[in-house]
Amino acid sequence: MKRQLIVLCLLILLLGFPYVAGAQNEEGGLASMASQNEMRSCLKRVGGEIGGHESSAKMLLAGATLHLQGDCLSNAGCEIWRYNSENDDYDVTKKELDACKNGTKTNNCDSEHIQHLEEELKKQVRPDETYDGVKEFVINNGTSFGTGPNGFPMVPTGKVDINVTDNFAGHVTYSYYAVGEPNAVALTQPAGGGSTNEAGSDKTQIQGTFGLDTITAAPTEESENNNCITLYWDPFGRVFDSVSLDPIPGVDVVLIDNATGKPAVIQPPSKNWTTTKTDNGVYNILTDHAGDYQLNITPPPSHTFTRQVNIAATYSTVYSEIYLPGDVFYEEPMPAVIPPNFDYSKYHHDIPILPVGKPYIADPFDVFVIRSSVRSADLGSMINYSGKATFPRARVCMVGFESKRTYGDCVNAEKYGAFSFNLAKTDSPIEKIMFVAQRVDLTKPLAKTNAINLSKLDVSDPYLATVEPILPYIEGTAADLNGLPLSNAVVRIRLKAGKRIVFETKANAKGYFKIESKGLPFLNYYLEFTSPSLSTPLIQSTSEFVQKNKKYYGNKNGGSNASKSSKANNKSTDTFNPDTPGSNVQASTNTFSFTKLLITGIIMLLLVVVLIAVFIYIKKRDPTPQTFSE
Template identity: 30%
Template structure:
C-alpha cells in the first residue's frame, strides 16, 4: 500500500511539473487582414524628467514599432471608467471629433474629460501621424492629466471599409485587430501618483469623508479658477488639487484636513509600518512650495487618539479589461494599498488569477485568453492586508512572499491556528471579450431568428463595428480579426421586425452552450475541435521578438506573474502532499501497532 501511495504521488508531481512547464508558453497573435483596424501599443514616457505627480500640462514621448510607412496612424488614448461607475469598459478617443467618428462611429472626445490632447503640441484637434520606417515616435501634449488614473496609448491604422470576399452580405466597418504580443511589447499604462492620501496613523488605512482644504500663502482659502476646493475624500483617502501656477516663480500653499473623530497633529501616534504604503508625510503648518510643472505630493496621517482607529472594507475604485492578442489584460485601482486582488468566476467561484496591488492601489493582471471562461463573467475579490501588523514586507521580494506562504502551509500542517483575512466582493464584472463568435441568433425566449441581421457593437460608444447576416437556420460566424479588442455586445434584428435583441457575450455563449459543447468550440481561445482558428505566427516574427526595452513604471511587478506562480504552486503542492503522506504513514503505522497488540 505504501508503494502504491508513493507511486501515486510521483505520477501527480510529474504531471504537475509538465503543466508548470507548459503554462508559460504562449504565442503572440499574427498579423492579418490589412482591411481591418490594426491596433498596436505605444509606450509613453514624459519628456525630460519623469514627474511622479501630474502637472497641469505634460508632454509625452510616444514610441512604437511595426507600423506601416506612408499611412496615417491615429493616436488613441484609453482610460478606465470613472470611479464607482460599476463599469469595466474603457473609454477611448483620439481627441478629435472627426477622427473618432472615423474609428469609433461616434464622437467620444468628451469621454476623456477633463483631459485633452494636442498632437503635435499646439495642434488641436490632434492630427494623425505617419511612421518613419516602421517606427512611430511623436510628442503628445496632455492637458490636465489626473492623478491616480491609468492612461493607455494605442496607434491605430485604418483601411477603407469593404465587402469581405466570400461573404456577400458581410460589411467591414473598420473592425479591430491587435498586432503585438503584450508580453514582448510591454503594453503598460502611464500614470501619476495622486497629490496625496489621508490615512489613519494607527490602522494605516485610508480615511473617507475627510474635508481637505487648500490654503494660499497667507493661510486663507485658496480660490482659483477651475480649482475644486475643498476636496472630500472617498474610500481611497485620495485628494487632488490641480493648481495652475502662473509665471515662472513657485507659489506656496498649505493643506488643512478635518475629520471630527481624528486630530491633525505634528506628533501623531504613527505606526512604524507607515512607509510600506505612505510617503512625503505632511505636518500642520508645513509650507508646500510648488513650482510651475512640478506638482508636490503629501500623504496626511490623522490620529484617532482615544477613538477607535478608522477601518473599512476595501473596494474597487476603477476596473477595465482589454483583449491584447492572445491575452486579456485586466487592470484597475483598489481603495486600500497592497491589497490582494483575485479574479474569480461569477458562478463557478473558480479562481482565474490574482495579484497584489501596489502602494497606490494599482493592479494589473495579464491572463492568456484560453484561461478565461467563456460562459461566465469574472468578479473581483479584494483581500485587505493589515499593514499596521505586517512584518518583513517587501514589495520587490517575491522570495520573501514565497517563504511566508511556505511557513503558512507548514503552520497549517503543524496545526497552528492564525486569523484569516476577510475578502470583499466587488460589484465590478468583467464580461468575456470573445476572440471568436460562432452559433445561432436567438431571441429572449430562445427561439431561432432565421436570416437575422447580426450587429457587433462597442459598449463604449454603442457604435456599429461589424455587421453580418445569419443564414436560414440562424447560424453565423464572426472571425477573430473582425472583433473588437474592447468590451462589446451583440444585437440580432429579425427581417420581420425593426426591434433589436441585445445580448451580452455571456448570454450568447449560454444560449449556444449545447452547440458549442458538441462541436468543441471555445470562443475565448478561438478553437474548434481542438484546432486554432487564429492565423499562425510568421516564423520571422516568432523567432525575432521586439527587443526594445520596456519603460520602467512605478508599479511593482505582480508576485504571481509569469512562471514564478507555477513554481510556488508546485512547491506548495509538494509540501501539502508530504504532509498528507506523513499523516497517512502515521495512520498506517498506528493501525499496524494496534493489530500487533491484538495478536
C-alpha cells in the first residue's frame, strides 16, 4: 500500500509540475524581453542600404537594410527587439490645422493653406507605437545563437554586428535593442558615444548618448554615433529667413522639371509639391525618375526669393547646400545598394528667403516638442529621454508636471530638432515630465542655461509633449476613481507600445499590492485594474498612481525612488502589511498571474481526485490479499 501511495504522489508531481512551470512562464514572453531586470542595450546604426520605394495606400515607404552594431550584455545571448514611435509629422500637421480652424493661430492660416494641411493628413501613414521582436537579420561577425524564449533568433553575448532589412515609414522613429536574460554577475554596460557635460554641471547627466539619427531615402549622417532612426523623403531641406535664420512655415515648394520648366510629373500617391510646416521649416519631395530639376517657392508677402541675398554668418551651424533661384540639380532615385562614402548632399537643399522689412521671428506657439516623438527607456543605470523639437537647436528642458522643477540640465537640440537626455536612475523623476522647448537666436553662439519661461505654458494643451515616469517598483493601493480600495483587484501592467500585458498580479483584501522591477518594463507602461466593483477596467498612469500613493514613494519627485526600492528588495514576508512601505507580497512577485495560479490549483485538485478514484477502482477489482512486511 505504501508503495502504491508513493507511486501515486510521484504521478501527481510529474503530471502537475509541467503545467505549473508552463503557467509560471506563459506570461513571460513579452515580459521577459521588456523587464527592467533583463540585460539590454541600444544598437546603433553604422550604415545602411536604401532600397526602392514600396507604395502603400496613403504614402510611400522606404525599403532599407540597416547595419546595426552594439553589445549583447546577457551571457545567455540576446534577441533583437524593435521599437517604433507614431508619426510625428501627423501631430505637427494636426496641431497646426486645429489652431488655424479654432482661431488660436492666424499667421499662414488662409483657406489654401488649410486645404494643404488637410491633404497632408490624408496621405500620412500612422503606425501604432509598437515593441516587437525582429524575426530575421543577418549576423556579420558570427553564427546564429539559436532561438530565444519568444521564438526570435538570437545573437551571442558580446559585440553585435547585424544587418536588418525592413520597410520604414517617414517621420517615424525606430530603435533597436539587444535584450537577454539577466546574468548571475551583471556585466558593465559600455558607456557608448556622446559627450559628458562641461565642468560644473550635473555629472549624472550625459547629453547626446542616445539621440536621433536622421536618415532619409537619401540618408544623412547627422548623428551617426546615435541609435535611433527617422525617415525623410528626398529631396529635402528647410526654408528659412536669411537674416534671423528662423525656419519659415507655410511656404509652398514645387519641384520643377528643368527640361519643360513646368512642375515635374510624379506618380501618385506622391506629389511634386509640399508646404513647409512648423516642424523646422522642412519640406520633402520624392523624385521617382532621374533628371535635372529646379525648386520654385511661393514666399509670403514679407519675403522675396532672390539670388541677391546675404545670409547671416552663423548659418552653417544649422543649414547647408544652399539653394538659390535658377539653380539646377541632377537627381535620381536612390540606388538599390548605397556604395561607401556616398554623397548625400545632392539630395539636400536649404532655401534662404530675404525679408522685405523686419526678419521673421518664430511665434512661440510654433516652437514646441512634438508629442508623438518623445519616449523614454530604462537602460540600467540611467533613463534615456529623447524626442524632437520644431525649431533647430532649440533649448529643451525637462520640467516636472506637478513640481515645475527642471530635471537635469536643459539641452540644445541638433539642427533638425532632435534631442536627448540621460539621467542617472537615482535622479530620475517619479512624476510626469513635460518637455518644454524655446526658440534660440541662431545668429549668436548658443548659451548654456537652464532658464526656461513657463508663463505661457498651457498644461491642458492636448499636444503637450509629456512622458510618464518609469518606476523601478510599484507599491500602494488599487483604488477606484473615488479613492475607495479595490479589494482583491486584478492588477495588470501593460506596455504603452502595443498595449500588451507584461505582468499580472492580485491585490489583497485592502487593495494593497507591490511589484518589483522584474515585473516592470524598461519602456513606458501603465496600470490596469479590474474588479467586480468596476463596470470597465480602470486605467491609471504611473504618475497618477504615485500621486495616490505618495507615502510609499517619499516626499521628493525624484532621487529617492531607486534607493528606496533597493532597501525594499531585501525584505520578504508572506503576509500582507499595507502600512509598511517596504513589505513584500509573495503573490505580487510571482512571474505568473493569480488567475493562472487558481486554474492550476483547480486542475491539480481534479487530477488528484481522478487518480484516487482510479486507485480505489483498481483496489476493489484486485481480490488478492495484501500482505505487508517491515
